Amino acid sequence: MPLIEIQDVTKVYRMGDNVLNALDGVSLSIEEGELVAIMGASGSGKSTLMNLIGCLDRPTSGKYLLAGKDVGKMGVNEQAEARNRLIGFVFQNFNLLARTSAQENVELPLVYQGIGGRDRKRRAISALTRVGLGERLDHTPAQLSGGQQQRVAIARAIVGEPKLILADEPTGALDSKTTVEVMRLLQDLGKTGITVVIVTHEPEVGAYANRLIVVRDGKIIEDKHQEPVAA
Amino acid sequence: MNPLVTVRLAIIALLRNKMRSFLTMLGVIIGVGAVIAVVAIGEGAKAQVASSFAAMGTDLLIVMPGSTSSGGAAGGFGTGPTLTWDDLKAMQTELSSVKSAAPSLRSNAQILGEEQNWSTGVTGTTPDYFVVRNWGIDKGIAFGQSDVDSSSKVVVLGATVSTKLFGESGDPVGQIVRIKSVPFEVIGVAAKKGQSPMGQDYDDTVFIPSSTYQRFIGKGLQKYLNGTIFVAANSTAEVPKAQQEIVALLRDRHHLAPNEDDDFSVRSLAEVADAQAQSTNTLTTLLTAIAAVSLLVGGIGIMNIMLVSVTERTREIGVRMAIGAKPRHILAQFLAEAVAISMVGGLLGVGIGTIAAQRIALQFKWPTLIRPDVTLIAVAFSALVGIGFGLYPARKASKLDPIQALRFE
Structure with a gap:
């Protein structure tokens, strides 16, 4: 069973008289352990697709199964639970809580899982160690470089042991050297069996993926497997 | 999510913005402080009145000539001499519940x-x-x-x-x-x-x-005895009995028919004390109401700041939702912050109100009574203000669309 199964999904936005087909009959299936890059220009529908995969949105029509469950039939709370347990998010601008230590930032998904303080702390430290920040637990985002902040964000994404990491332009705010570091981390995660989906408009970033999906005008125009560039 | 964690997170959030949190609290501090002080002073004044009546003698009755009302028209006390020296003598000798009487x-x-x-x-x-x-x-x-x-x-x-x-x-x-x-x-x-x-x-x-x-x-x-008669009952408990006996005796002596009004009036100091306590109560209630209004204003201040806070932290809310916070988690978080502000404000208000009451009491040489029940109610009420005025901003936060919230600049 594929982790992500999208069948003929459309997403329509209505703004007054204007009708925008952000997604126009998309079908897609992603297996566990794949490292997929979704590429497209702005306005192509890739953000809509990402929101859909991330259970932040619901399709207008069609079906989306995440780990076998129909996301379209989930309520607000079930979607939140799915995001909490199955998905880890990595954002372009990191989106860490300001004036909050790295460790507390990483603990946050576990707080919403209802995991107790001691367990939370242990797992947060282990996740931060895994991304190479075991020495900076008490640093707040302001005390960390961009690359380090993104690694904290990745630690936050993996701490809940999700099946899917969803990264939205994860290197958009990073220089080329730290971009390589972050991509290496994501590639390593892929090797441990976690599915990674990266949304980007940069071909250099897409080159790191095993599979490349190109979106334009709400449709998938290209979907190919490739030999990834080693980071 | 653990309620203790929620409270801890709320307090951390408030400490991040100390000045703003304090200014927001100020409305509640003043409101609760005013309620505490006003009630304490009111209670003190009441106790003062009660003790001065006790000094006058709670076993005391005053018999005055003239009736409180005759034929529907109220005639003042002592409108004409109706009490006689023989009435006085009869009260002294014939009534069992009367200790003594004097003109x-x-x-x-x-x-x-x-x-x-x-x-x-x-x-x-x-x-x-x-x-x-x-x-x-x-x-x-x-x-x-x-x-x-x-x-x-x-x-x-x-x-x-x-x-x-x-x-x-x-x-x-x-x-x-x-x-x-x-x-x-x-x-x-x-x-x-x-x-x-x-x-x-x-x-x-x-x-x-x-x-x-x-x-x-x-x-x-x-x-005629052109004045009033002071009567002491045997004890405070016997005051009502003495009052009845005096009325019966005087009606008999003045040959009043059953349908005629008294041509005298008997008042016990207890009645006067009650009336006095009543007016003090009214004043206290009024002042408390005014103080409560300032508590309400404090609540509106909390709502205002919480709305600002929700807007400022829209992206944080989006992040929290993306990583798995349910609407009720967000609701609880902002509600906890509002209640924390109002509760801390309430407690500070109790402290300041108590000190103010004692200062004022000292100034006017009044006794002050800090009533624990009022203190408790004031703190509970301030928590209620936090919930009441925090609910709208918190609901607003919990209903945000995570996609929009994450995109918010």
Whole structure:
């Protein structure tokens, strides 16, 4: 069973008289352990697709199964639970809580899982160690470089042991050297069996993926497997 | 999510913005502080009134001529003399619940001493008066029955009059004073009684035998007692019984038909005390209501700041939702912050209100009573304000669309 199964999904936005087909009959299936890059220009529908995969949105029509469950039939709370347990998010601008230590930032998904303080702390430290920040637990985002902040964000994404990491332009705010570091981390995660989906408009970033999906005008125009560039 | 964690997160969030949190709290601090102070002072004033009535004597009844109402029209007290000296004698001898009774004939007069003069109230009465009013003698002696029988020209000065005429340290006993040009010998000075609950000085008076009063001060009328009668019941508990007995006795003696109104009135000090306590209560309630309004204003301040906070932290809310916060988690978080602000404000308000009440009490020499129940209610109410005014912003936060919230700049 594929982790992500999208069948003929459309997403329509209505703004007054204007009708925008952000997604126009998309079908897609992603297996566990794949490292997929979704590429497209702005306005192509890739953000809509990402929101859909991330259970932040619901399709207008069609079906989306995440780990076998129909996301379209989930309520607000079930979607939140799915995001909490199955998905880890990595954002372009990191989106860490300001004036909050790295460790507390990483603990946050576990707080919403209802995991107790001691367990939370242990797992947060282990996740931060895994991304190479075991020495900076008490640093707040302001005390960390961009690359380090993104690694904290990745630690936050993996701490809940999700099946899917969803990264939205994860290197958009990073220089080329730290971009390589972050991509290496994501590639390593892929090797441990976690599915990674990266949304980007940069071909250099897409080159790191095993599979490349190109979106334009709400449709998938290209979907190919490739030999990834080693980071 | 663990409620303790929620509270801890709320407090951390508030500490991140100390100045703003404090200013937001200020409304609640002032509101709760004002409620605490006003109630404490009100309770103190009530206790003060109660204790001054106790000093006057809770076993005391006052019989006045004239009725409170006749034929639908209210006639004031003492509209005409209806009480007789025989009524007084009957009360003293025939009623089981009455300990003693004494007349009080009063008018104002100028009193001349050697050096000073003073305008005061002259009370014509009998020796029983000092028993009925539980009024001691400081210097010298009170007049006795023989002085009343012989209409002696002797006077007992009230403490204020003594001070006005002879100074703080002077000894008036044995001196001569003139009342309406009649020379009286000062035989005693009454103990200081203080102020009535209405602020009237009890000690600004002099006492002379009732017979002397009738001869020299308030002339005329031998049958009627042209004043009021003070009656002491055997005990405070027997006051209602004494009141009934007096009414029955006087109605009988005045030959009033069952359908006729009383031509006298009997009031117990307990009734007066009740009325006084009532008016203090009304005032306290009014002031508390005003203080509560400022608490309401404090609540609106909390709502305002929470709305600002929700807008400012839209992206944070989006992030929290993306990583798995359910709407109720967001709701709980912002609600906890609002309640934390109002509760901390409430507790500070209790502290400040208590200190203020004590300061004010000290200034006016009032007793203050801090009522624990009121304190508890004030804190609970401030928590309620937090919930009430925090709910709207918190709901607004919890209903945000995570996609929009994440995109918010």
